[in-house]
Amino acid sequence: MLSGRRYRLELDAAQAGLCEMFGDVCRAVWNTGLEQRREYRRRGAWMNYVPQAAELAEAKEDFPWLAEAPSHVLQQTLRDLDRACREHGTFRVRWRSKARWSPSFRFPAGNRIMVERIGRRWGRAKLPKLGWVRFRWSRPLDGVVRSATVTRRGRHWFVSFLVEDGRATPERHAMPQAAVGVDRGVRIAATTSDGDFHDRPYVTPGEAKRLRRLQQRLSRCERGSNRRRSVLAKINAITGRVRDRRADFCAQTAAELAACNAVVVLEDLRTRSMTASAAGTVEEPGRNVRQKAGLNRAILDKGWHLLELALRNAARTTGTAVVLVNPAYTSQTCHACKHVDPTSRESQAAFGCTACGHRDHADVNAAKNILNAAGHAVSGRGDLGTSRSVKRQPPVTRTRTGRSSRAARVTAIPACKGREEVKR
Structure with missing residues (x-):
C-alpha cells in the first residue's frame, strides 16, 4: 500500500x-x-x-x-x-x-x-x-x-x-456489523447517528483578535511594499496553525470512525459549488451576498471536504466502505415516522416532528436519516441490527448506483487492519 x-x-x-x-x-x-x-x-x-x-x-x-x-x-x-x-x-x-x-x-x-x-x-x-x-x-x-x-x-x-x-488490504473489517451515518454542519463539524458530537475550535480568541488587526493593517498597505509582505507573513503564520489544527482534527475523527465502523455514510455534498460566491454580475447582482459569504466561511472553516478525504484515507487501513447518499431532505425528515416537514426543524439543535411528536437533536436525527438512505437499519445505539448484514462493495473507484432510492453514490475503499475494540 x-x-x-x-x-x-x-x-x-x-x-x-x-x-x-x-x-x-x-x-x-x-x-x-x-x-x-x-x-x-x-x-x-x-x-x-x-x-x-x-x-x-x-x-x-x-x-x-x-x-x-x-x-x-x-x-x-x-x-x-x-x-x-x-x-x-x-x-x-x-x-x-x-x-x-x-x-x-x-x-x-x-x-x-x-x-x-x-x-x-x-x-x-x-x-x-x-x-x-x-x-x-x-x-x-x-x-x-x-x-x-x-x-x-x-x-x-x-x-x-x-x-x-x-501492508496488505484485509478482506473483512474487524467489526463487520458496525455502521454509522455522519452529518456535517456549520455549528458542529460532525455528528454521528450514535449521538456523538465531534468538534473543536481551530483558532483561539487571542489569535482571532490579532488576525483581525493584521487584516486591517493589510488593507492600508501599499501593494508590492515590504510592509505588506511582512504583514502577509504574520497572517500566514496564524492561518497556517489554524490549517494544521483543522487537518489534525479531521484525521483523528476519521481514524476513529473508520476503526469503529465497517460502513461510514456521508451526504454527497459538492462543497465547491456550495461555497461559490453569490455576488452575481453588474447586470444581475446577487441577493443576500453577505449572508452567503458568512455561510461559505463557516462551511470552509469546518472542513467538510477535508473530513471526507481523511475518511477515505483512513478507510484504506481498516477496510471501511465510505458511502455517499443524496442529501435531500435529510434534515427535514423525521427518523421515526419518515414525515417530511421543514417546520419540524425548530432550531439549529432541536427537531420536533409535527406528525408523530418525535423529538431528537436535529443533527442526530439527520445522521440517522443519512444512515437509512444507504439501506442500513438503525438500532437504538445507531448501529446495524444483528439480523442484517453489511452491504459490502468491491474495492472500485467512484461509481453511481442510484441516488437514495433513486441514486446513492457508493465508494468502497480497500484498507488494512483496524482496531478490535470500540470505545463506547
Whole structure:
C-alpha cells in the first residue's frame, strides 16, 4: 500500500536558493505548457505530454536556465499538467502565479533517493542536484521510497516521501456489523447517528483578535511594499496553525470512525459549488451576498471536504466502505415516522416532528436519516441490527448506483487492519 510521510526540511542558504530556482523553472514550464495547449485548442488541434516533453528537451539549447533544474522534475510538471487538463479541461486549469503559488516539485525516481537516519531527531535525504538535505525525523519512514515532493509553506520547506509500506488490504473489517451515518454542519463539524458530537475550535480568541488587526493593517498597505509582505507573513503564520489544527482534527475523527465502523455514510455534498460566491454580475447582482459569504466561511472553516478525504484515507487501513447518499431532505425528515416537514426543524439543535411528536437533536436525527438512505437499519445505539448484514462493495473507484432510492453514490475503499475494540 502506498502512503505518504511528510517531514520539515532544514536547508542551508544555497539549498534554499536551489529549491526556489527549481520552483520558478517548474512554474514557467507549467504556464508555457498551459498556454501552448490553449492555443492548440483554439485552433481545433490537440497537444499532449509526449510532444511537449520532446519540445522541452529541444528548448534547453535556446534557454540554458531550463537545464539548471533536473530533467525528470520538469517532466513531472508536464505530466501533472497533462493530467489536470484531461480531468478538468484545458481552459479550467489555473495559471501558477508567482505571488499566489507556493513552490513545489517532485522527484519521481525513488531508486535515486537515499534516506538515512543520523540521530534521534534528525534524518537526511539525498536528492538529485540538491545533495544531502537534513530534515526533522518526526515519524518512522516504514517503507521503500517511491518518490519525493519538495514544497514550501510560509518560510519553511517540507519533503513528502511516497513509500510502499508493504501492508496488505484485509478482506473483512474487524467489526463487520458496525455502521454509522455522519452529518456535517456549520455549528458542529460532525455528528454521528450514535449521538456523538465531534468538534473543536481551530483558532483561539487571542489569535482571532490579532488576525483581525493584521487584516486591517493589510488593507492600508501599499501593494508590492515590504510592509505588506511582512504583514502577509504574520497572517500566514496564524492561518497556517489554524490549517494544521483543522487537518489534525479531521484525521483523528476519521481514524476513529473508520476503526469503529465497517460502513461510514456521508451526504454527497459538492462543497465547491456550495461555497461559490453569490455576488452575481453588474447586470444581475446577487441577493443576500453577505449572508452567503458568512455561510461559505463557516462551511470552509469546518472542513467538510477535508473530513471526507481523511475518511477515505483512513478507510484504506481498516477496510471501511465510505458511502455517499443524496442529501435531500435529510434534515427535514423525521427518523421515526419518515414525515417530511421543514417546520419540524425548530432550531439549529432541536427537531420536533409535527406528525408523530418525535423529538431528537436535529443533527442526530439527520445522521440517522443519512444512515437509512444507504439501506442500513438503525438500532437504538445507531448501529446495524444483528439480523442484517453489511452491504459490502468491491474495492472500485467512484461509481453511481442510484441516488437514495433513486441514486446513492457508493465508494468502497480497500484498507488494512483496524482496531478490535470500540470505545463506547
